[in-house]
Amino acid sequence: MDLKEVHSVYFIGIGGIGMSALARYFNAMGKKVSGYDKTPSPLTDTLQKERIDIHFEDWGEAVVGKLDKTSTIVIYTPAVPTDFGELEALRDMGYVMMKRAQMLGYITRYTKGIGVAGTHGKTTTSTMLAHVLHQSIGCNAFLGGISSNYGTNLLLDSSSDISVVEADEFDRSFLQLHPFGGVLTAVDADHLDIYESASALLEGFELYINKIDPEGFLLIHDTIQLPSACKQIRYGLSREADIQGMNLRYEAGTFRMEIRVYDEVWQNVILGVPGIHNAENALAVIGVSLELGVSKEAIIEGLQSFKGVKRRFEYIIKEPNRVYIDDYAHHPTEIKALLSSIRLLYPEKRVLGIFQPHLFSRTRDFMPEFARSLSELDELIVLPIYPARELPIEGITSEALVGQVSGDKGQVLSPDAAIEYVTKSDWDVLLTIGAGDIDRIVQPLRERLI
Incomplete structure (x- = not known):
């Protein structure tokens, strides 16, 4: 279907972070946008304030009577069960239906798409x-988080032909994209419920980077060795990197480093x-920006003025004697990176972490690794596992995870009990960690602590 002939776009799972960016995109284009979400x-709430109609019950077959088949595209997320009533009814009636990644693929086919892939760091x-x-030069962007600079997950610039998208490996969605350039941040094992093995996941990433235009480019972390038909630019903290970060430090209240960009050293860059x-x-952003023609001065200014992403190392409270940071980390490698940064910023401080495991399968596949990463905390609270799309797995519990954490420093609490415990506990740095619905305790915690 030609998008010019589309008058309405219906989303199943509209409240997802990636889906909502597309909903906002079509809303900005003047299409009639509506959809379903579970809760x-x-x-x-924000989408509804933007005049997008949303309902929270499964209309089943009744949805067919509400959507004109000849002028509607249905976009759905793979997180919705295949036997969901509305999904089955619309499919049976022959509506034009696309996964979110297919629509992003359409957009990247007709723009200069820059796909950011990797098991960590995409958002x-x-x-x-x-x-x-x-x-600097302008872009459109479909983001997997809410930008703290702009308060949205969608940036639009009608004068730009550049589109920045997240290339999501879940459900092999990134294979739907047609990027001109890209970034590959990490290929650690994850989503083994989809890929079944780390080698299969690696093969998926190789397939993805070979979808990049041969005339384009790939910024690839210097720990990754994968072939591609396009130009590769390696970035990282090692001497072998084309773009290398050096002398990382926390100084005068800011995070700084020197950066060797090919044969030039950029001094005292503030992040x-x-x-x-x-x-x-x-470092990856520097490489992509240079390839797209952004000046050194504009890149440095942009890195310094970047305020981050909601739930990615987000300061909730930042006082001289008490800090509270919320982070989306849900993989052992991400937790390790988070805690390494905390120790660099706040050495000798007592760190209390509240962690919510995400998915029974991920907890099962990486339980020893989770335990090792979480053992770096001074004190640990683990919430019950967030199941998302999964059913429980026998023996895979938060209690089992705490049992593997060293130092007898962990306990399992409900969200409400965790809030009560934290308000009465002795700590210097508090972390809430996880990708489920742990974000729902962030505001209550803040209100109790300030």
């Missing part, structure tokens, strides 16, 4: 890149967001 959330890297480009992982993300 209300701050994001669906922060793509949002940082979008900010640098938006402040708007702290963290070792964010320093590496910034």
Whole structure:
């Protein structure tokens, strides 16, 4: 279907972070946008304020009578069960239906798409890149998080042919994209419920980077060895990198480093967001921006003025004697990177972490690794596992995870009990960590602590 002939777009799972960016995109184009989501959330509240119609019950076959088949596209998320009533009814009636990734593929086919892929760092890297480009040469961006600079997950610029998108490996969605350039941040094992093995996941990433235009480019972390037909630019903290970060430090209240960009050294570059992982993300952003023609001065200014992404190393409270940071980390490698950055920023401080495991399968596949990463905390609270799309797995529980954490420093509590415990506990730095619905305790915690 030609998008010019489309008058309405209907979303199944409209409240998802990636789906909502597309909903906003079509709303900005003047299409009639509506959709279903399982539960209300701050994001669906915002969409409704933007005059997007949303309902929270499965209309089943009744949905057919509400949508004109000849002028409607249905976009759905793979997170919705295949036997969901509305999905089955619309499919049976022959509506034009696309997964979210297919629509992003359409957009990247007809623009200069920059796909940011990797098992960690996609959202922060793509949002940082979008900010640098938006402040300099302009871009469109479909983000997997809410930019703290702009308060949205969608940036639009009708004068730009550049589109920044997250290339999501879940459900092999990134294979639907047609990028001109890209970033590959990490290929650690994850989503083994989809790929079944780390080698199969690696093969998926190789397939993806070989979808990049041969005339384009790939910024690839210097720990990754994968062939591609396009130009590769390696970034990282090692001497072998084409773009290398050096002398990372926290100085005068800001996170800084020197950067060797090919044969030139950029001195005393200030990052708007702290963290070792964010320093590496910034290196990738530098490489992409230079390839797209952004000046050194504009890149440095953009990196310094970048305010981050909601739930990515987000400061909730920042006082001289008490700090509270909320982070989306849901993989052992991400937790390790988070805690390494915390120790760099706040050495000798007592750190209390509240962690919510995401998915029974991920907890099962990486339980020893989770335990090792979480053991770096001074004190740990683990919430019950967030199941998302999964059913429980026998023996895979938060109690089992705490049992593997060293030092007898962990306990399992409900969200409400965790809030009560934290308000009466002794700590210097508090972290809420996880990708489920742990974000729902962030505001109650803040209100109790300030």
